[in-house]
Amino acid sequence: MERTIGDDTYWLCRLLHDNLQLPVRLLRNDHTVEAVFDSEQARHPLDPDSMTVLAGIFADDSLCDKPCYSKWNGFDQYVWLRFGESCGRIGAIVIGPATSSIVTDKMLEGFLYDNSISGIHLDSLREYYRQLPVRYQKSMLHAGTLLYYLVYRQPIDVTEVIDCSVPFHRLIGMNEVLERSLTDRRLNLNFHHHLNAVRMLMQCVKEGRKEEIVRYYDLIPRENAGVLSRRSQIRNEKNLAICVVTHAMQAAIDGGLYREVAFTASDLWIQHIEDLHYVEEVAKAIQEVLFDFAERVSRQRVSRCSKPVAVCQNYIFNRIYEPIKLTELAEEAGVHPAYLSKLFKQETGMTVSEYIHRQKVEEAKKMLDLTNESPLEVASLLNFHDQSHFTKVFKKYAGITPKQYKDRAV
Known part of the structure; x- marks a missing residue:
């Protein structure tokens, strides 16, 4: 039999609220509120009953038994844990809302413009966001790991909370103002201010330290972010995102990633960003960009060799469709062919x-x-x-002939 929310869960929520100084709510599966732990629960002017937030938490793509992070309207941060059948509880625990930085009038005006909402809502939105606590995204993500540990007594990495993030979706039949007001995450990166934080972030990419990216991601306040589009919030975010892709690409190359791989990945990410329609999608993409480049560098570093061998590997990668001679490689690496052969065998375990x-x-x-x-x-x-030579080499390393491989794929 399913167990209802008990005293231990109430105590857990109270503990979270008292220590995090953030609003905490207990929800039932029917989307109603069981309890609120907050001195003054602020109501969003465009969604006073939190209908969109509640629907997002209980949406089909919202995972059970995993902490999820999301934003609504690009500013309101939430972390929640929705209980599945295996937990023996029903409902969900929700932490938030909180903002990742002070929400300025310029940010609100851009939000209203992008969603064709009347400026009459500016004053009420300004007052609402003044009431919300300000927490870096990293703090909210760590709140999710804490919530998970308190419920399940098992540790979880902060990157797993990011991976479980889902956007809040529109509700069918909502009034016109709310329907048009839904936008998603805003970009936290700023290339005009706090350059030390930006450098540290790109250093993480360069060194392949994916787990450290979250540490620096929130150190750059959004209110000072560069303005790359004066009228459209989504265009501004896309332009900033493309700047991040460019910087991350260069950092990855500096970290040893093959240039062609980096350039190709950069092109694909920019194309993906251009196809997005909402700010949250752009923000999620930028995190994925940083994680992707850092992970590629990390994989490259696993097989890190001396400079001459690394130069040869890069040369071979870029000219895989060309005939490649040992003398060309030696000249590119700046060493004698005999020395290169010995060094290559020693470091890779195989001949050139x-x-x-x-x-x-x-x-x-x-x-x-x-x-x-x-x-x-x-x-x-x-x-x-010739084909015979190709078949012999292919079978040596793949275990089957090229034809067998092609037929198996079909």
């Missing part, structure tokens, strides 16, 4: 020729998976002597 063949086979797999090219055409594109 074996390494090139292995990389060509990996590229051949991608072509067979993703294109309509035949094994013969792939062999020609990758500059193998």
Whole structure:
């Protein structure tokens, strides 16, 4: 039988409120409020009954038994834990709302403009946001890890809270003002002020320290962010996001990521950002950009070699479709061919020729998976002597022939 919310849960919520100094609410599964732990519960002028927030918490894509983080209107931060059947409880615990920085008139005006909302709401919105506590996003994420530990007595990493984040969706049948007022996260990064925090953030990307990104992500207040579009909030956020992609790409290259990989990833991220429609989607994308580049650098560093070998690996990567000679590699690395052969074998466990063949086979797999090219055409594109030689090398490293690999993929 399902257990209702008991005294232990009330005590837990009271403990969270007293220590975090944030609003905490207990919710039932029918979206009604069981209890509120807050001295003065502020009501949002556009959603006084928190209908959108409650619907978002109990939406189908809102995970059970995992702490979730989200924003509504781009400013209001929430963390919640929705209980599943396995927990023996019903409902959810919600921490928030709080803002990640002081919400200025300029930010509110941009929000009203983007959503075609009358400026008559500016005063009430300004008063509402003056009442909310200000907490960095990192603090809210850590509140989620604390909530999870208090309920389940198990630790959880802050990045898992980010991964569980879901946007609040529009409600069907809401009044016109509220329907048009829904926007999502705002970007916390600022390249005009607090340059030390920005440098530390990019240093995390450069060093492949994904887990440290959250630590610096909130140190740059949004109210001072650069203005790259005077009239549209979403265009401004996209422009700032593209700046972040560019900086992260360069940081990743400085950290050892292959240039072509970095440039290609950058192009794809910018295209993705341009296709987004809401501010929260842009903010979520920018976190994913930073995590993605940091993770790529981290994977690259696992096999970090000496500079001559690293130069050769990068050269081979960029010219995988060309014939590659040892003398060319040695010249590129600035060492004698004999020395390079010995060093390469010592650090990678294989000869230069074996390494090139292995990389060509990996590229051949991608072509067979993703294109309509035949094994013969792939062999020609990758500059193998003939199809027989290609088949022999492919089978050595893949365990099956190119034709068998292609047929299996189909």
